[in-house]
Amino acid sequence: VPMNLLKHSADIINTGQWTKKAIAEHKKLGDTHVVASSAEDNFTYIPKIKQEDLSPDSDYVYICENNTIYGTKYKTLPPHDGKLLVADMSSCILSEPVDVSQYDLIFAGAQKNIGPAGVTLVIIRKDLLAENEALPSMLNYKTYADNNSMYNTPPTYGIYVCGLVFEWLEDQIGGLEAMEKINHQKAALLYDYIDQSTLYSNPVAKEDRSYMNVPFVTGDKDLDAKFVKEAKEAGFVNIKGHRSVGGMRASIYNAMPVEGVEALVDFMKKFESENTKG
Numbered sequence: 001v002p003m004n005l006l007k008h009s010a011d012i013i014n015t016g017q018w019t020k021k022a023i024a025e026h027k028k029l030g031d032t033h034v035v036a037s038s039a040e041d042n043f044t045y046i047p048k049i050k051q052e053d054l055s056p057d058s059d060y061v062y063i064c065e066n067n068t069i070y071g072t073k074y075k076t077l078p079p080h081d082g083k084l085l086v087a088d089m090s091s092c093i094l095s096e097p098v099d100v101s102q103y104d105l106i107f108a109g110a111q112k113n114i115g116p117a118g119v120t121l122v123i124i125r126k127d128l129l130a131e132n133e134a135l136p137s138m139l140n141y142k143t144y145a146d147n148n149s150m151y152n153t154p155p156t157y158g159i160y161v162c163g164l165v166f167e168w169l170e171d172q173i174g175g176l177e178a179m180e181k182i183n184h185q186k187a188a189l190l191y192d193y194i195d196q197s198t199l200y201s202n203p204v205a206k207e208d209r210s211y212m213n214v215p216f217v218t219g220d221k222d223l224d225a226k227f228v229k230e231a232k233e234a235g236f237v238n239i240k241g242h243r244s245v246g247g248m249r250a251s252i253y254n255a256m257p258v259e260g261v262e263a264l265v266d267f268m269k270k271f272e273s274e275n276t277k278g
């Protein structure tokens, strides 16, 4: 992104692991301002910025729309008058309809909601595609646009599988409006249960909660470990939270059916009744 878009400086909102990495890479290439951060609260909310917080000379505002590890999501976009908006949508793309005209560049790895790892999707405003003699061809988005994404050999099998997923989304699910409804239903099942539970809690500010990644903790590290172990035995794999957050994390991407979330909530209830007194 900075190789293609950064002329003066970039404004980045730090919301966790993926923006931290973006900040580190940006710093190698140009002037980088961290205009807001929720690091002091372990990234449990999305910082709300004002236009005045932005740097006078920045070319764009960079956000990570859904923060996979911390379970936060932008529900409203930051102000960015006179600047481009760049979003990493790796962990929320295709989970809901998106008005792409609100953004100038969107990118996403395919591996959550689209298809196999190795395919990457970029949506960029056509007028931002530019010749750049200093840039290797393979790192210039214009090369991909000019060559129908086939300047080099693309990962054909991965793209074929993405095509099957797109057909599934349209023909069986009924498109992104329908997918969004299902995802909201799944997320509500989990959050509603966690919020009334005496054992589990979700640390994220309610208005910023992700529909894709739901972290939760018991508040007791040993009990968290017991949960992860027993969940695995019951068939719920990959439920351990990222080491920087601890506890558990239910990733409920498009491919997870409502029944899968219902089964998890049933398991959580059983575990709660077995592990709370009274």
Ligand SMILES: Cc1ncc(COP(=O)(O)O)c(C=O)c1O
Pocket: 018, 064, 066, 067, 068, 088, 089, 090, 091, 109
């Ligand atoms: C939001 C987000 N951005 C970026 C990445 C990194 O993706 P990759 O490993 O394909 O570079 C991930 C991976 O989980 C992610 O969730």
